[in-house]
Amino acid sequence: AALDSPYERGPDPTLASIQAVSGPFAVTRTVVPAGSGTGFNRGTLYYPTDTSQGTFGGVVVIPGFTEPESTMSWYGPRLASQGFVVFTLEPNTVLDFPDARADQMLAALTYLTTKSAAKDRVDPARLSVLGHSMGGGATFRVAQRKPDLKTAVAMAPWHTEFNWSNVKVPMFVFGSDNDFIAPAGSMASSFFTSITPAEKAYLLLKNQGHMAYIFENTTIAQYTITWLKRFLDDDTRYSPFLCPAPAASAVISQYKDTCPV
Numbered sequence: 469a470a471l472d473s474p475y476e477r478g479p480d481p482t483l484a485s486i487q488a489v490s491g492p493f494a495v496t497r498t499v500v501p502a503g504s505g506t507g508f509n510r511g512t513l514y515y516p517t518d519t520s521q522g523t524f525g526g527v528v529v530i531p532g533f534t535e536p537e538s539t540m541s542w543y544g545p546r547l548a549s550q551g552f553v554v555f556t557l558e559p560n561t562v563l564d565f566p567d568a569r570a571d572q573m574l575a576a577l578t579y580l581t582t583k584s585a586a587k588d589r590v591d592p593a594r595l596s597v598l599g600h601s602m603g604g605g606a607t608f609r610v611a612q613r614k615p616d617l618k619t620a621v622a623m624a625p626w627h628t629e630f631n632w633s634n635v636k637v638p639m640f641v642f643g644s645d646n647d648f649i650a651p652a653g654s655m656a657s658s659f660f661t662s663i664t665p666a667e668k669a670y671l672l673l674k675n676q677g678h679m680a681y682i683f684e685n686t687t688i689a690q691y692t693i694t695w696l697k698r699f700l701d702d703d704t705r706y707s708p709f710l711c712p713a714p715a716a717s718a719v720i721s722q723y724k725d726t727c728p729v
């Protein structure tokens with residue numbers, strides 16, 4: 469197909485390709501030891517080995533309260549194999565609150581684009597963040613503090629602030645219908661309602677709890693990949709997988725959007 473976006477990467481998507489455990493790109497994994505940069509702890513880079521298609525969008529990933537990096541490791545190969553440079557982080561301490569995690573993600577974005585082993589493979593103008601729980605709260609803070617982010621993905625976000633009306637970054641927000649730690653009604657849904665980008669979407673997982681996001685899950689992967697493709701790569705080949713919005717199903721309790729995306 470003709471390239472509608474200069475940032476399109478990989479073949480035309482199908483439902484099978486966005487649900488697949490691995491995408492079309494072979495992936496390299498590189499450990500980033502503590503002390504590699506300032507403002508964050510340590511982490512792991514996952515990036516496509518293919519250097520023939522230009523740069524890729526970059527995504528910094530952080531887990532939630534008490535969770536080590538490993539709880540979010542599954543996003544590394546899953547996203548990178550679709551054509552993204554992914555940097556999963558170990559928080560400075562697993563007890564850090566959301567705003568401390570936001571500081572770490574911002575520092576990690578700078579490291580990723582200026583010093584990391586993937587710095588020549590990532591486009592510094594196309595960056596995103598993704599986080600679970602307190603990492604999801606951190607994701608809202610990063611979107612607020614870095615309005616030139618192309619997009620951000622928050623999963624069962626937890627924060628003590630509820631009004632994010634000055635966030636203009638297109639965000640995808642996940643909630644879980646059985647979350648008693650960061651209840652979706654008061655957190656994910658409220659935060660989602662408050663943000664004011666032109667485009668945003670909210671997916672309430674059905675029969676899932678707070679920890680759903682630390683386990684490999686087709687629905688979570690599918691919508692994360694599709695949203696990142698659409699907003700980090702400006703790849704409208706993925707729009708039909710977002711709009712019209714998916715109906716409620718065995719895995720989706722509710723979906724809210726601003727279609728057309």
Ligand code: 9J3
Nearest residue numbers: 532533601602603626649
């Ligand atoms: O990151 C999270 O799982 C936040 C939920 C939490 O345990 O908050 C308690 C202060």
